[in-house]
Amino acid sequence: MRYAPPKGTYDILPPAPGRSAVQDSEKWQWLEATFRDLCRLHGYAEIRTPIFESHELIHRSVGEGTDIVAKETFDFETKGGDSLTLRPEGTAGVMRAYVTNRLYIERPVGKLFYIGPNFRYERPQKGRYRQHHQAGAELLGAAGPEADAEVIALACAFYVRLGLRDMKVKLNTVGTPESRAAYVVALRAWAEPLLPQMSADNRRRYEQNALRMLDSKEPQDLELLSSAPVLSDYLDEASQAHFAAVKSYLEAMGLAYDEDPRLVRGFDYYTHTVFEIQSTVLGDKALGGGGRYNGLIEAVGGPSTPGIGFGLGLERVLLALEETGAALPEAVGLDAFLCPLGEAARAACVPLLATLRRSQIACDMDYTGRRMKVMLEQADQCGARFAVILGDDELAQGVATVRDMATKTQQSVALEALATCLSKISG
Numbered sequence: 090m091r092y093a094p095p096k097g098t099y100d101i102l103p104p105a106p107g108r109s110a111v112q113d114s115e116k117w118q119w120l121e122a123t124f125r126d127l128c129r130l131h132g133y134a135e136i137r138t139p140i141f142e143s144h145e146l147i148h149r150s151v152g153e154g155t156d157i158v159a160k161e162t163f164d165f166e167t168k169g170g171d172s173l174t175l176r177p178e179g180t181a182g183v184m185r186a187y188v189t190n191r192l193y194i195e196r197p198v199g200k201l202f203y204i205g206p207n208f209r210y211e212r213p214q215k216g217r218y219r220q221h222h223q224a225g226a227e228l229l230g231a232a233g234p235e236a237d238a239e240v241i242a243l244a245c246a247f248y249v250r251l252g253l254r255d256m257k258v259k260l261n262t263v264g265t266p267e268s269r270a271a272y273v274v275a276l277r278a279w280a281e282p283l284l285p286q287m288s289a290d291n292r293r294r295y296e297q298n299a300l301r302m303l304d305s306k307e308p309q310d311l312e313l314l315s316s317a318p319v320l321s322d323y324l325d326e327a328s329q330a331h332f333a334a335v336k337s338y339l340e341a342m343g344l345a346y347d348e349d350p351r352l353v354r355g356f357d358y359y360t361h362t363v364f365e366i367q368s369t370v371l372g373d374k375a376l377g378g379g380g381r382y383n384g385l386i387e388a389v390g391g392p393s394t395p396g397i398g399f400g401l402g403l404e405r406v407l408l409a410l411e412e413t414g415a416a417l418p419e420a421v422g423l424d425a426f427l428c429p430l431g432e433a434a435r436a437a438c439v440p441l442l443a444t445l446r447r448s449q450i451a452c453d454m455d456y457t458g459r460r461m462k463v464m465l466e467q468a469d470q471c472g473a474r475f476a477v478i479l480g481d482d483e484l485a486q487g488v489a490t491v492r493d494m495a496t497k498t499q500q501s502v503a504l505e506a507l508a509t510c511l512s513k514i515s516g
């Protein structure tokens with residue numbers, strides 16, 4: 090019996106020639122290290138939360154009637170009868186942890202980042218998975234537009250640092266819950282006579298959560314929506330002023346953006362600023378997105394606290410980097426690969442490996458007693474700079490033959506000097 094990975098999932102594997110970036114674990118380490126480093130630079134500390142949370146937390150935070158909750162959550166019941174949901178995104182769990190652990194007491198402005206998997210029951214395709222990974226950040230306790238600008242700048246800095254050349258920021262505001270409520274009344278009035286022409290999904294959204302009609306990707310809905318009222322006409326003055334200040338900060342930082350009055354994002358928790366980062370090579374799939382959510386912490390039982398953050402899809406940035414031909418880092422190989430010939434040499438290699446590793450020399454050895462040619466091929470495969478050959482003759486003389494894998498030149502080195510010699514020549 091052979092098993093395939095569950096639909097919409099894939100394995101991340103050790104690097105190998107021809108392996109896609111999405112499946113190459115070294116590329117993931119690079120992404121994660123880059124994000125961690127940038128977060129430290131911007132004053133964010135890491136938070137790790139469970140990959141499942143209570144059903145109610147996820148459903149209420151993301152919003153009943155959103156596509157994620159209506160169609161995409163993995164919900165299950167434990168043997169003890171608890172209703173749980175695999176997290177479809179990071180924000181709800183981070184807010185829950187912020188409240189549970191009363192982090193608002195520790196630091197008035199909380200700056201948290203996270204990296205991890207999320208689960209959505211979507212139709213799998215390139216760039217869309219049932220388990221995907223996000224790098225996210227949340228800035229809590231700061232209501233001013235400076236916070237919005239910083240968060241957007243941090244997201245952009247990630248792509249710039251990775252070397253992604255084509256990236257666009259789309260920006261909008263969804264205002265306060267009150268201005269949105271006024272807009273929804275107008276949107277429903279506009280939609281009612283058009284319902285027979287709309288998709289079944291948008292007819293459902295009309296009943297459950299009319300704002301979410303704007304999330305539709307169906308061509309028949311998109312055409313109708315082009316004449317729908319726009320939210321910006323319903324914004325109160327404070328929302329408009331906040332949005333104007335965010336834009337002026339972005340301009341002051343030299344960050345380009347496109348205003349998109351139809352961008353509302355698929356979550357109910359957003360207030361004021363929303364943004365999405367796109368790449369032309371990904372079509373309508375966003376690289377990342379985020380926004381402000383001033384009511385969410387209170388909604389999950391905490392004190393009234395403003396917040397803003399983002400989630401950046403890690404599979405998608407790897408796909409975009411690959412498609413745009415960006416230079417991705419190569420796997421770092423070993424310093425040395427030990428090739429013992431015969432039983433006695435193999436036994437001698439065991440303590441030798443330990444000595445070399447104590448000297449910080451990255452090394453490995455052949456454990457299978459293969460022929461010299463095969464061992465040298467293996468040394469090449471591990472990216473080793475040197476093969477250290479040890480046979481009966483070498484053992485008798487207390488030396489090893491060190492072969493430079495690039496130049497194919499060899500030299501004899503005394504065993505007790507091997508660590509020093511390899512450290513010196515491998516720099």
Ligand code: HAM
Pocket residue numbers: 177178179180209211216217218219220221222223225226227375376377378379380381397398399400401402403404405
């Ligand atoms: P989101 O836009 O749903 O936002 O997801 C963020 C990013 O995750 C997307 O832009 C996309 O790159 C990636 N992503 C989402 N679903 C999939 C999938 N099925 N396959 C591959 N990649 C995917 C959020 O999740 C919010 N929590 C962001 C946020 C944080 N807002 C405020 N704070």
